[in-house]
Structure formats: C-alpha cells, structure tokens
Amino acid sequence: MDMYRIENDLIGDLQVPVNAYYGVQTQRAVNNFHITGIKLSQYPELIKALAYVKWAAAETNFELGVLDENIKDAIVKACKEVIEGKYNNEFPSDVIQGGAGTSTNMNINEVVANIALEIMGHQKGEYQYCSPHDHVNLSQSTNDAYPTSIKLAAINSNAILIEHLQLLINSFREKGKSFKSVLKMGRTQLQDAVPMTLGQEFEAFAETLSEDVDRLTQNSNLFLEINMGATAIGTGLNAIPGYAELCAEKLAKISGHPFVSAKNLVEATPDTGSYVIYSSALKRVAIKLSKICNDLRLLSSGPRCGLNEINLPAMQPGSSIMPGKVNPVIPEAMNQTCFKVIGNDLTVTMAAESGQLQLNVMEPVIAYSILESVHILINALDCLRINCIDGITANEQHCKDMVLNSIGIVTALNPYIGYKNSTKVAKEALEKNKSVYDLVLEYKLLSKEKLDEILNPENMLGPHKYN
Template sequence: MYRIENDLLGDMQVPANAYYGIQTQRAIDNFQISGVKLHQFPEFIKGLAYVKWGAAETNFQLGLLDEKLKNAIVEAAKEVVAGKFDKEFPIDMIQGGAGTSTNMNINEVLANRALELMGYQKGEYQHCSPNDHVNLSQSTNDAYPTAIRIAGVRSNMLLIEHLKDLIKSIRNKGEEFKHVLKMGRTQLQDAVPMTLGQEFEAFAVTLEEEIERLTQNSNLFLETNMGATAIGTGLNAAPGYAKLCAENLAKVTGLAIVSAPNLIEATPDTGAYVIYSSALKRMAIKISKICNDLRLLSSGPRCGLNEINLPPMQPGSSIMPGKVNPVIPEVMNQVCFRVIGNDLTVTMASEAGQLQLNVMEPVLTYAIMESMQLLSNGMDTLRQKCIEGITANEEHCREMVLHSIGIVTALNPYIGYKNSTKIAKEALETGKSVYNLVLEHNILSKEQIDDILNPENMLAPKKG
C-alpha cells in the first residue's frame, strides 16, 4: 500500500505506513552506497530530534508557531528521542546534499507523527508541513551540524563509560599481578626487571589520560550555529532566534550549549570534528599498542614469551591441531586501524569545505559515529573476553628474570660496574645465569640477591 506525495521533481509513491516522506524516499533510491543506515546510529537520530524540539520551542516563544503545532512537534520529537521511530530512518549515512536528506528525514517523520497526534492522516501536510513547520527558521546547514554536535557530546559520554570499565578491568589485573616478577624489555631486548603488575598499571594509566582528552575535545561540540540558516546570515530566522534556540537546546538536552559568536564562521567550520577525531585516533593507537603487547606477552606457548595466558576463545587453525590464537586482541587491533583510517576521512572531508559550507559533513559524521561505536563495542569485547580472564605464568616469568643478562643492571648498584660487566660477559660466554654466577663468585649471598630481586623492591627507585 502506498500514498502519493509530491515535491519539486514531481509525484512519488511512499509506503502508506511510513512516517518518512517523499524526500526520504528519494534518498533511499539515490544513495545505495555504504549499506550503513542512519538508524544504526540512534544517538544521531536523538540529536536530530533534539534540534527540532528546541527549534519548535523557540518558534513558539517568538510567536511563529501556534501552541497546538508546537505541542505536537515536541511530543513527536520526545518519542523519537525515546527510540520509538528509529526504523523510520532508513537512508544511507553517506549521501550527497550536505545532509539535506537526513534533515528532511527527521522533518518528515516528525511532521507525520505530529499529524497523527492531532488527528490527521500521514501526508496531510497542510496541517503540519515538514518544511514550513518542523523546519521553520532553520536550514539543513544549521540543523544538521547541530544534531551532529549533540550526538557527539552524548556519544562521547557513553564512550567514556566503556573506557572507564576497560581501565578498571586492567587496573584490577595490575593489582592481581603486583607480586609477579618479570623482565622488562626495550627494543624487544631484555632490559631490567619489573613486575607484571607495573606493566598492567601502566596500561591503565595511559588509557586514563584519554578521558580528559576526549572530554576536553568533545566540549567544542557545545557551540552551535542554530539560527545561521543557509550561510550564517540568519535569513528567514527571527531576530533573537539564535541565542534563544541555543538556550532551549541547552534546556531540552541538559548540555551546556551556546550560540556561536559568528554564525558565518561557524557554519562551514569543522574544526571541532577534526580535533575530536584526532582524540579518538590517539586513544585507538594506545589501545592497539596494548593489544600488540598482550599478543607478544602471550606468544608461544612453548616457543614464545609465554608470560601470560589469554583466555582461549576458539580453535586457532583448520590445519594445526591444538593451536589457539589471540583473536580478541587481534580484532581490537583491527578496530583501531579502522578508527585511524576514519580520522583521515575526517581530515579530508574537513579540508574539502568550500566557501560558506562544507558539503562533506555526511561522510565526516559517518566516520566519527562509526569510530565511537566501534571503540565502545571493541573495548567491551576486549574487557569481557580477554582482560578479565588473563592469568600469569608466574614461575616462568621469574625463571626468565633469573636467567636474563638484563638482571645485571638491577644488581649493578650493589656489586659495581666492573663486577657487573664481568658477570654479564661470563654469562654470555658460558650460558650460565647471572643469578648463579653471582652466587658462584661469592659476590652476594642468596639472601642478598633474593632481597634485591624481591618484587616489592622493584616498584620504585632504591638506594644501593
């Protein structure tokens, strides 16, 4: 069953039960690009609904929209924020038109739902028009980027919660492994002893730094260009609209949204997206490095480092019996590669802006939203299916320390550089351990060397 709607290009059939309308249908037909649909990013849909909610309140307060229409649009927007109509956003995330299709998608859904709430049929736009009422005092060029920014701030809050959960899990492992002596390495060569707990605590600390970076950069999204309309001049918006709309958006979202001081500058400006995407990339690089370390530390089990065991998640080979691969760190590495690549997309899309508008915001939006979603899902997977189940091969770690040439560096303050050099050389030539050679030459007693290598004494600088 269909209903007939019309626009500038003529008539078109729209599914009778659809809340979207003709312009959304054209976008469905025109943009079969990525296969990734708007409804796969619910926070972006909520951002769009908040924009229309705030705009309706502003238009009513300025006497541009009657109370009945305002109430219907606001009620419809609240239902969209609640997730009731997510499936009514079936358009591709990558689209031409600088986001016009997305803006019209939300306009049409809210108009048709408002019509229902007022007792009319879908498509009876003379009573509530997607353009004349829902989009009143707006353009895609201010509504669309404002929705991105609201979605960005909200999604960042969720991302940080996933990050905090991962940090907590890693820190718990640091506490669990604080007594496990192992060899630290630089340039993949033996360096000096440390504890496995110190290694995991360092992972936690480096990720903890990203909370501040993400928060700081996402705060740039709080400046909106609502009221700019087409290019920032405010054409077709009433005097005072920009400031009042920002205040209403702050009220309905609970975010500290403010109006940009220069709307002509703010309309094509994508600097906030660039710097936030760079923060996502920075975090992805750190997580990927941690995953590299986890794969190295668990390598083996007989012919690698084998200092830790990752929980076995699936058979690792169709030809090699008994092989189990580090599939969770591997998939997280791939997530991070995608995020790093998305950052380049954001960079190029931002650079491609021309004159008073950046028409590449759809792919920019897609890249950022996908990165946040991938990182959130990936961090949960890494935490639940890998970090929480890691165990340490404590005795093996200690044996490697005792047989390492690098142990001599820890002994150097106690036995002197000359003795240390002599012991290191003999260990290399004979294959004997530094530990045993120090005892053999009566340089230190067993009690002394064991005390020096006590994990508690490896946690901080210590006077020799």
C-alpha cells in the same frame, strides 16, 4: 488498497510508501544513494539528536511568535515519540549522501510532520496543516540543524564510550592488584631490560587509558558551541531576531547539555574543527588500545616457544589444521577495530579539509565516521574486557625463572660493580650460557650476602639508595 501515496517537490511527483512517515525528499535519497548499505536507522543516537533539535526549534519559534501553539504542541509530541525510538525504521537513507545532510534533515522534518499530522487528526501528507518546511524546519536550514544534531549525538555517544572505557580501566587495575607480587622481566626493544612486576605492567595499561577519559571529555566539550540560527551560511536569513541564543537555551534545557550559540555564525557554519579534534581523541584511544593488545599477544605467546608469561582465556580453536592451537582472537579483534578507528580519523581529516567557502558539504561522512568509531569502540571495549582481561592468569613461576636466568639483572648490579664489570659479566654470561649470579660470585665482585640483598625483588622495583 494503494501501496503508495504521491508527493511532490522541486523535481516533480514521486511515489512514497503509503504507510511511511518519511516523504518525498527522503524517498529521493533512498533512490539516489546506494553506497554503504548502512542506513541512518542504524544510528539511533543521531535520530534522537535530530528530534531534540527540532523540538528546541519548535519551542523557540513558538516563543518568538511565529509558530501556532497547536502545531508547536504536535511537533513537540512527535519529537518526543521519535526520541523514544518508535520511528527509527523511518530513516532509510544511506549514511553517505550528497547534499551536506539535506536528505537527513528533510527525513526528520518529514517524519515529525507526518507524526504531528496524525496527532492533529489529519492524514500523512496533508502538509497544509503541518509542513516539513514551513513548520518543522521553520527558522532553520540543514546547515545549522544538521551539524547541531551531529554534535548532540556525539556528546551523548561519548558519554557511553567513557562509561565502557572506565569499565576496562577498572579491569586492568584489578589485574594490577592481583599480579602485584608476580616478578617478571621488563623489556625494551624486545630485549631483556630490568625486572618489574606484572602488576606494574597492568597498572600502566590502566593508567594510560585513564588519561584518555579526560581527553575525550575535554574534546567533546567543543561540541557545545552550536550554530542554530545561522540558517544557510551564518547570516541568519529567515530566522527571527533572537532565535540563535534562545534556541541554544532551549536545546540546553531539554537535552541537559550546556549548549551555547557560537559568537560568529558565519565562521561556525563551515567550521569542522571540533569534529577533527574529537576524532583525534578517538584515534589516540585506538592507538593505545592497539598497543596494549600487541603487548597482550606477545606476553601470552607460546605456550612453549614464546614468552608465555600470561594466559589469555581460550575462546575458540585457533586453527583448521593445527590441533591444540589457541589464538589470541580477542586482542586481534580489538587491533582490527582500532585500525578502523584510525582510518576513520583520516576520513574526518580529509572531509574537514574539503570544505569550501561558507559550508562544508562533507559532514555526512564526518558524522558517519565519528559515530561508527564510537559505536565499534564501545563494542570492542566490552569484548576485550569480558572475554579477555577479566580471565587473564599469570604463569608466576615461569616469570620469576626468566628474571633469574636473564642477562638483564646485571643492570641492577651496575651501581655496585661498575659499568665495565657489568658489561664483562653480561657478555660472558651470554657467550658461555652461565648465570650472572654465578659469575659475580666467581669473580668475587660481591659477597653472596650482598648479591642476594641487591637481587631481592623489592630492591629492583623502584628507586633506592645503594652503597
């Protein structure tokens, strides 16, 4: 039994695995691009989006009278099967590829065409009955179908990212509640500052990430403007009049997202601005997450010779040579994830800048970078929440002792004894290893009753009147 069938294109004949639903142009991409070792099949959200776009295109072409109903029905059914994930392995080309995404667009065209052929009772490759070009790609170009698919994939992936980010936010808020009575020393520039609670610190972590839920949503909404009907460069050559608006309506209906046709398709076709601003939102989240993990590693440092204010769950032995050492491996993993996201943002920036004239051919690496960033962030968010945040405990007495022994509490006395006296007390406390409390009483700057009132934790944690 033959293992291959022969298909041909502009370049000539080529062997394609006999059971493959992809065709000659996908096979050329497999042969040509050995770059990352990461296949399109590893990004099912993009495959699903490609199928949605082809489904909308078929419905539009049928309604406009240029596609036979039987072929339309077979294409739509094929697209639905792709959306269900039955054919993810039929997308074997590398995520980085030349040709502005043509290999990916032809991959979905070929897969849908061959599924449709079998639905219609024909053999794979009998393209006279359902053609990847003439039917599945009708009224389209890679230059409108591909970016539209990227945008749909990014919108769907972003929704999942927000769900997982919100779970982490909730965990930080719960810890904020649990630690609301744990008095500790706040720090600026790694030096003692003024007292706060550990609960305030963790609530601040929750709040700073919460801001990014809105930012991610706002920036992903820019993906709702699409250029279907632009065909090659935005002029709409080979598309039926009314196609652009109707296809956007069809895609909106079947995907559940309010897509609209771009006002100027010539402008929209090379424009990558929406990718840039969304990627920047991912970078902003990554920067915040990395900073939070830096803080967690500092707060848990020790256990004897560091801050040791909190305990991170012990996940694995920390050293092959130092017995008893346990490292903050989960925050470290999140840090590294964030570095990758930040690097991907630079890749998106450079790829967007590299567009020329009526098309940006660098969209494959833009798509790869954005989808990879979202994917690894989702995984890292769950890892941080489940394996770290939910299990954090506080060393409450140690935190309190550091506050009482700190030089920083002198700041709370400043309104009562003046900046000059506060400076004198702080300097002497540091030089002579004495407590601020004892020195204030020694110099009779305040009565013990007044001093105790001022240093009451509740009076040091927010604005209040003083006299």
